[in-house]
Amino acid sequence: AQKITQTQPGMFVQEKEAVTLDCTYDTSDPSYGLFWYKQPSSGEMIFLIYQGSYDQQNATEGRYSLNFQKARKSANLVISASQLGDSAMYFCAMREGGRGSTLGRLYFGRGTQLTVWP
Amino acid sequence: GAVVSQHPSWVICKSGTSVKIECRSLDFQATTMFWYRQFPKQSLMLMATSNEGSKATYEQGVEKDKFLINHASLTLSTLTVTSAHPEDSSFYICSASGGGVTSYEQYFGPGTRLTVT
Numbered sequence: 001a002q003k004i005t006q007t008q009p010g011m012f013v014q015e016k017e018a019v020t021l022d023c024t025y026d027t028s029d030p031s032y033g034l035f036w037y038k039q040p041s042s043g044e045m046i047f048l049i050y051q052g053s054y055d056q057q058n059a060t061e062g063r064y065s066l067n068f069q070k071a072r073k074s075a076n077l078v079i080s081a082s083q084l085g086d087s088a089m090y091f092c093a094m095r096e097g098g099r100g101s102t103l104g105r106l107y108f109g110r111g112t113q114l115t116v117w118p
Numbered sequence: 119g120a121v122v123s124q125h126p127s128w129v130i131c132k133s134g135t136s137v138k139i140e141c142r143s144l145d146f147q148a149t150t151m152f153w154y155r156q157f158p159k160q161s162l163m164l165m166a167t168s169n170e171g172s173k174a175t176y177e178q179g180v181e182k183d184k185f186l187i188n189h190a191s192l193t194l195s196t197l198t199v200t201s202a203h204p205e206d207s208s209f210y211i212c213s214a215s216g217g218g219v220t221s222y223e224q225y226f227g228p229g230t231r232l233t234v235t
Binding site: 037044047091 | 150152160161162164209215225229231
């Protein structure tokens with residue numbers, strides 16, 4: 001079974017609008033972390049936001065927020081006030097084990113290509 | 119945040135030759151480094167996990183004799199693609215983790231684009 005599922009191959013949003021990128025995950029480990037990364041055409045992986053499984057509140061980082069619904073095993077990324085520079089591939093990822101887990105490996109989804117139009 | 123560098127950023131080599139890619143953590147000690155491979159428009163595929171001073175752990179289906187990984191120090195890991203063939207052409211990305219109870223983030227290098235002709 002897929003650890004991370006991103007069902008939206010592509011999303012389009014108009015500049016200044018908000019957009020939600022979907023991510024669901026599958027794990028039996030009670031302790032895990034969820035990540036979102038942005039990958040522009042240059043290829044670098046840019047860390048956006050992190051949510052730990054025991055975190056009580058949804059994570060926020062500037063225009064990024066993570067809508068964490070534990071019972072549904074979903075961790076959607078919300079980008080508010082989209083900008084043209086937000087156009088990129090977005091990956092959801094999960095690491096099993098708690099903070100500092102020596103397991104360390106990330107499981108990535110297939111990604112969502114976001115296009116922001118003026 | 120912590121910085122991870124990769125060298126070279128891109129390389130073109132002839133079929134049958136070997137190519138070495140370096141991954142360095144510039145301002146922290148990386149107890150664990152990861153090597154990923156990414157084909158165009160696809161996700162990152164983990165190739166192997168390496169811990170400083172020990173042998174790398176390869177993912178199923180990854181040829182350990184073809185993709186040699188060395189993690190000789192806490193700041194440097196290398197991936198050598200031996201006897202490269204055109205199907206090895208890909209984007210290779212490393213990431214590094216410092217571990218520890220306060221560190222949850224993996225820091226990614228900028229990637230190396232390999233083209234085998």
